[in-house]
Amino acid sequence: TLFKIAAIPGDGIGVDITEAAKQVLDKLAEVNGTFRFEYTTFDWSSKAYKARGWYMQDDWEAQLKTHDAIYFGAVGWPDVPDHISLWQMILPIRQVMNQYVNVRPTRILRGTTPPLAQLQKTPQDLDWIIIRENSEGEYAGQGGTTHGHTANAIATEVAIFTRVGIERITRFAFETAKSRPRKKLTMVTKSNAQRHGMVLWDKVFFEVAKEYDGVVEYDKMLVDAMTVRMVDHPESMDCIVATNLHADILSDLAAALAGSIGIAPSSNLDPTRSCPSMFEPIHGSAPDIAGKGIANPVGAFWSAAEMVRWLGKGELDAVADQFMEAIENVTGKPDTRTRDMGGSANTMQVTEAVCREIENV
Amino acid sequence: TLFKIAAIPGDGIGVDITEAAKQVLDKLAEVNGTFRFEYTTFDWSSKAYKARGWYMQDDWEAQLKTHDAIYFGAVGWPDVPDHISLWQMILPIRQVMNQYVNVRPTRILRGTTPPLAQLQKTPQDLDWIIIRENSEGEYAGQGGTTHGHTANAIATEVAIFTRVGIERITRFAFETAKSRPRKKLTMVTKSNAQRHGMVLWDKVFFEVAKEYDGVVEYDKMLVDAMTVRMVDHPESMDCIVATNLHADILSDLAAALAGSIGIAPSSNLDPTRSCPSMFEPIHGSAPDIAGKGIANPVGAFWSAAEMVRWLGKGELDAVADQFMEAIENVTGKPDTRTRDMGGSANTMQVTEAVCREIENV
Ligand SMILES: CC(C)[C@H](C(=O)O)[C@@H](O)C(=O)O
Numbered sequence: 001t002l003f004k005i006a007a008i009p010g011d012g013i014g015v016d017i018t019e020a021a022k023q024v025l026d027k028l029a030e031v032n033g034t035f036r037f038e039y040t041t042f043d044w045s046s047k048a049y050k051a052r053g054w055y056m057q058d059d060w061e062a063q064l065k066t067h068d069a070i071y072f073g074a075v076g077w078p079d080v081p082d083h084i085s086l087w088q089m090i091l092p093i094r095q096v097m098n099q100y101v102n103v104r105p106t107r108i109l110r111g112t113t114p115p116l117a118q119l120q121k122t123p124q125d126l127d128w129i130i131i132r133e134n135s136e137g138e139y140a141g142q143g144g145t146t147h148g149h150t151a152n153a154i155a156t157e158v159a160i161f162t163r164v165g166i167e168r169i170t171r172f173a174f175e176t177a178k179s180r181p182r183k184k185l186t187m188v189t190k191s192n193a194q195r196h197g198m199v200l201w202d203k204v205f206f207e208v209a210k211e212y213d214g215v216v217e218y219d220k221m222l223v224d225a226m227t228v229r230m231v232d233h234p235e236s237m238d239c240i241v242a243t244n245l246h247a248d249i250l251s252d253l254a255a256a257l258a259g260s261i262g263i264a265p266s267s268n269l270d271p272t273r274s275c276p277s278m279f280e281p282i283h284g285s286a287p288d289i290a291g292k293g294i295a296n297p298v299g300a301f302w303s304a305a306e307m308v309r310w311l312g313k314g315e316l317d318a319v320a321d322q323f324m325e326a327i328e329n330v331t332g333k334p335d336t337r338t339r340d341m342g343g344s345a346n347t348m349q350v351t352e353a354v355c356r357e358i359e360n361v
Numbered sequence: 362t363l364f365k366i367a368a369i370p371g372d373g374i375g376v377d378i379t380e381a382a383k384q385v386l387d388k389l390a391e392v393n394g395t396f397r398f399e400y401t402t403f404d405w406s407s408k409a410y411k412a413r414g415w416y417m418q419d420d421w422e423a424q425l426k427t428h429d430a431i432y433f434g435a436v437g438w439p440d441v442p443d444h445i446s447l448w449q450m451i452l453p454i455r456q457v458m459n460q461y462v463n464v465r466p467t468r469i470l471r472g473t474t475p476p477l478a479q480l481q482k483t484p485q486d487l488d489w490i491i492i493r494e495n496s497e498g499e500y501a502g503q504g505g506t507t508h509g510h511t512a513n514a515i516a517t518e519v520a521i522f523t524r525v526g527i528e529r530i531t532r533f534a535f536e537t538a539k540s541r542p543r544k545k546l547t548m549v550t551k552s553n554a555q556r557h558g559m560v561l562w563d564k565v566f567f568e569v570a571k572e573y574d575g576v577v578e579y580d581k582m583l584v585d586a587m588t589v590r591m592v593d594h595p596e597s598m599d600c601i602v603a604t605n606l607h608a609d610i611l612s613d614l615a616a617a618l619a620g621s622i623g624i625a626p627s628s629n630l631d632p633t634r635s636c637p638s639m640f641e642p643i644h645g646s647a648p649d650i651a652g653k654g655i656a657n658p659v660g661a662f663w664s665a666a667e668m669v670r671w672l673g674k675g676e677l678d679a680v681a682d683q684f685m686e687a688i689e690n691v692t693g694k695p696d697t698r699t700r701d702m703g704g705s706a707n708t709m710q711v712t713e714a715v716c717r718e719i720e721n722v
C-alpha cells in the first residue's frame with residue numbers, strides 16, 4: 001500500500017522532528033515491506049509567511065485532500081503574532097478538515113522520570129487518553145473588539161457549543177473507553193460558573209452516557225478540581241473527555257506529569273474519514289532550541305506511530321505496537337535520551353537508535 | 362476597633378470551617394485586645410434554598426454593605442445544580458460588591474508533604490501569589506441557548522474583557538509584585554487560539570508593564586504551557602496574573618502542588634474599599650466529608666489571617682503574621698494535622714491547637 005502523506009514541518013523544531021519522523025517511518029516501511037510512504041512537503045511556515053505574506057495557498061483544502069494523512073511539525077515563531085500564525089494554518093486545518101476529535105494518549109514511557117514522587121514508584125498509575133473536542137467551543141474563533149483604540153475598549157471571546165458537536169465527541173470518547181481494559185471515562189466541564197454552553201455539554205453527555213450504562217463507568221469533574229485529581233490520584237482515571245480549551249490545558253499538564261512535554265503525541269481525527277487526519281506532537285516550535293539539532297523527537301515518533309495505526313484501519317496495529325516498543329527500547333537507555341529526559345543525546349542519535357531498534361524488534 | 366463581619370457559612374464543610382474560623386478570630390482578638398469582631402450570620406445556603414426557593418434576600422447588597430468584610434465558607438450541594446447555587450450567591454457577590462481582584466497566595470506550609478519530588482527537597486521553591494481577575498472575562502455570565510430542546514441545539518459562553526477591567530487587575534498585580542522581595546510577574550493568557558479578548562488583554566498588559574520597566578521583571582505564558590512550568594520550574598515564578606477562568610484552574614493546580622487544596626486561601630478584594638471584601642478558602646463544600654467534623658480548617662484560618670491583614674489597612678500586618686506563625690506551628694506537628702495533610706486530627710483539635718498557639722506566640 002502507498003500512503004500519501006502531506007508533511008507540514010512548520011516552524012522551529014517542527015522542521016527537525018518532521019525530518020526525524022520521516023526517516024523512522026521509511027525505516028518502518030522498509031523493514032515491513034507491505035506499505036510505503038510518499039511525502040509532499042508544504043513550506044507553510046512563519047518564515048515563508050514573513051517573506052511572501054501568506055501561510056497556505058488559497059486552494060489548500062484541495063491540496064491536502066489528495067493525501068491520506070497530514071503530518072504536522074509545529075507552528076509559531078516570535079516575529080509573527082501567534083494568533084495570526086495559528087489562525088492562518090493549524091486551526092483552519094483542524095476545523096475545515098473535519099478533524100473534530102483530538103486524541104492525546106499519555107503514559108510514562110520507559111526511562112522517563114516523572115516529577116510526582118508517587119509516580120516515580122508506580123509509573124503505571126498514569127495511563128490516560130485525553131479526548132479533546134477539536135472543532136468548536138472556545139476555539140470557534142468568534143467574538144470581536146469594539147472601541148478598540150479607546151479607554152472604553154471591550155472585546156469578547158464567544159465559545160460555541162452545539163448538540164451535534166458535543167454528541168459526536170462524547171460518543172467517540174465512550175467508544176474509546178469501551179475499547180480499553182479499564183473502561184472508564186471522566187468528563188470535564190466548568191458548568192458551575194459557565195451556565196449556558198457548559199450546561200448543554202453536561203446535558204448531552206449524560207444523555208449519551210445512558211447508552212453505555214453498565215458498559216463504561218463514567219463520572220464528571222470540574223476543570224479546576226480535575227487538575228487536583230490528576231496530581232493526587234492519577235490512578236483513578238482512564239479516558240478523559242473535555243472541551244477544546246480545557247483539554248488543551250489538561251493535556252499539557254498530563255504531559256508534564258508524565259515526565260516530558262517532548263514525548264506526547266496528538267492525533268487530529270476525522271472519524272468519518274472524509275478528510276485526511278493530522279498527526280502532530282503536542283510540543284511547540286521551541287525557538288530557544290530550534291536549529292540546534294537537540295529537540296526530543298519522541299513525541300514526533302509517537303505521533304507517527306498513531307498515524308500508522310490510523311492509516312492501517314486495524315490492519316497495522318501490530319506494526320504500530322512494534323514501533324512503540326522500538327521507541328521505548330530507546331527511551332529506556334540513558335545514552336539515547338535527550339536532555340529533557342535526563343540524557344544528552346541529540347535528535348539524530350535518538351533517531352538512529354530508533355531505526356536500529358526497528359530493524360531488530 | 363470593632364470589625365463587623367458578614368459570615369456566610371453556606372454549604373457542607375463551609376459550616377464547620379466558618380465556625381472554626383470565628384473561634385480562632387475571637388481568640389486572636391482576645392489576646393490582642395485592640396480590636397474585636399462582631400458577626401452577622403447569613404443562612405444563605407443550598408439547604409435553605411431548597412426549603413424556601415431563594416439564597417439571598419432581594420436587599421442583599423444593602424445588608425452586606427453594613428459590614429466591614431464578608432467571611433464565606435463554601436457553596437454547592439448535590440441537590441441544587443451548581444450553576445444555580447453559584448449564580449444566586451457567590452458570583453453576584455464577587456461581581457456586585459466590586460471585588461474585582463482575587464488574591465490566592467500559595468506556598469508550602471510547614472509540615473506539608475508536597476507531591477512533586479523536587480519540592481519535597483526544596484519546599485521554598487514554591488512561593489506564589491496568583492492574582493485572578495474576578496469581575497468579568499469567562500465569568501461574565503453572558504451567552505445563551507437556542508433550539509435547546511432539539512437536535513440543533515446551540516449554546517454560547519461569551520467572555521467579556523474590557524480595557525478598564527484588564528488595566529486595573531494588571532496594575533494591582535504589578536503593585537503586588539513590586540511589594541515582594543523577588544519582584545516578578547508572569548502574565549497568562551491563551552492569546553494564540555483566542556484572538557479577540559485575549560489579544561486585548563496582552564496589549565493592555567504590556568502597555569501598563571512599561572510603567573514598571575526596571576522595577577518589576579515580567580514575562581508572558583500561554584495557559585497550557587504554564588501548567589508545565591508550574592510542575593517543572595516552580596522556583597521560576599513569583600506573582601502570576603491571569604483571567605478569571607485561567608486563574609481558577611491554575612490556583613487549584615497550585616494548591617495541589619503545594620500539598621493540599623485544604624490549606625489555600627482566597628481574598629476577593631475591592632481595592633477601592635467602597636464595598637466589603639470577601640475572604641474564603643479555595644476548597645469547596647466537600648459533600649463526602651461534610652458534617653463529620655474532619656474538614657481541614659487551615660484554608661479557613663489562612664483566609665481569616667488575610668481578612669485581618671486587609672481590615673487593618675497596614676496596622677495589623679504583624680498580627681496577621683503571628684496568626685500565620687501560629688497556624689504553621691500547628692501544621693508543623695504531625696498530631697495536629699488533618700487527614701489530607703497526612704495526620705488524623707479532626708477540625709476541632711486543629712482549631713484548639715491554633716487557639717493555644719495564638720495564646721503562646
Ligand atoms: C498551537 C495551539 C493552537 C495549540 C492549541 O491550543 O490547540 C497547541 O497548544 C496544542 O495543544 O495543540
Ligand SMILES: CC(C)[C@H](C(=O)O)[C@@H](O)C(=O)O
Binds near residue numbers: 193
Ligand atoms: C465555586 C466556584 C464558582 C469557584 C470559581 O470557579 O470561581 C471556585 O472554583 C473558586 O475557585 O472559588
